[in-house]
Amino acid sequence: MKNQGVEMPVLVVGSGKVAQGVVNCLSSAGHPIDYYNIDNGKDMLPDHIPEKLVVMVTSEDKIEKISWIVLLQQRMDSDATIAVNMESILLDELQEKAQQPEQIIGLNWVYPADQTFFLEIISNAVCNERNIALLQHLGKNCWGKDPYTVCSGFSARARMFAAMVREAFYLVEKEYASIESVDRACRNDAGYYLPFAGNFRYMDLMGTYAYGAVMKDLNPELCNEKTPAIFFKELLKNGGLGIENNTGFYNYTESGVQEWNGLFNQFSEDIRKIMLKYPFGKEQEI
Structure with a gap:
């Protein structure tokens, strides 16, 4: 498995700050990265995708995810892996219309993806065992994560x-x-x-x-x-995106947004250092 480490080229398909964090994480690990921003549409995607690992970080829209999976599988090699972020969607729903359902596996990140230890691998009976082992290996040994795997098909x-x-x-x-x-x-x-x-x-x-x-x-x-609660539905109806557009549960100024982003990034660095002192596997040493 060592030979399938950071030398493996990875295609990241997605948009937003989580996707950018994934790119930063994988780049820091040494992977050759190709980042395709889905905001550019599907026309710019290459006719042939040579990467053996594609990481998707898209919105929680089942139809959108399936359409990207179908398109990717048409242009990927049969032995490649598609790792998809999924929160409320079942893995078998994404595999249902896939040409090769065993290629698809769930992979969840949190922001900032290049700082946190979180990595959730989601599998089911259809998944290729090789893909599960690959992501476990990369997460633990290459990406600086503390990964765990659930076999339920959901997050x-x-x-x-x-x-x-x-x-x-x-x-x-x-x-x-x-x-x-x-x-x-x-x-x-x-x-x-x-x-x-x-x-x-x-x-x-x-x-x-x-x-x-x-x-x-x-x-x-x-x-x-x-x-969800009525007041939350109203917030969403009025376009509330939280800190992204200064409309959320709290009120933000432009300078306040910058300050909160800076504080959160600093906190992520600090808490990572603390967690490194108390690793999850500590009980095996006691």
Whole structure:
């Protein structure tokens, strides 16, 4: 597997800051990179794609993803791999109309992709085992990630995050807590321990019985709404993109946007250094 490392040319197909972060990550690892910005349309894509690995970072639109997969497969070699970002879409839905469904595998990143340890590999029974092993190897040994693989065909991270956000929406919509209070609760509790332990390790450290007692009474009261909060729908309807257009849950000035971007990048660098001191596999040494 060593020979399939950073010398492998990679085509990145996508747009936006996550895609650019992926390009930065792979370039820093030493891969020869060809970046195709999908905002330019499909006409500029080369007739033949020689790369054996294509990383897609596109919007969460199933029809758009499938159309790109179909086009890529028409121009790629049969032994190439397409690694697709997918949050709410099932992997088998993307494989359904593919010429070679075994070529397609899920690969999720987070911003900034060139700083974080996060890499989620999503597979199912159709996936080629070679592709799974390749991404695990590249993520751990070449890209500076702490990758994990789920075989369910959907994103585990997306579901956990959505559950937390759904409860946050519920608390704000019912006026049980303000947006600022929810953010402080997340930052000062879960945000404090998650980079070190994760939920299960933290419950072990604190005492699992206490959490079992709390959840027994609390779980029936948690939100189970099927749609996002009304105030969030209104925000989206009014074109709110958060920091991208100064319209989000908070108000931003132009100088404030620049400052927040700078702070977030600096925080990502700082938290990476801290997490390196406490790697996830530490328990194997204890």
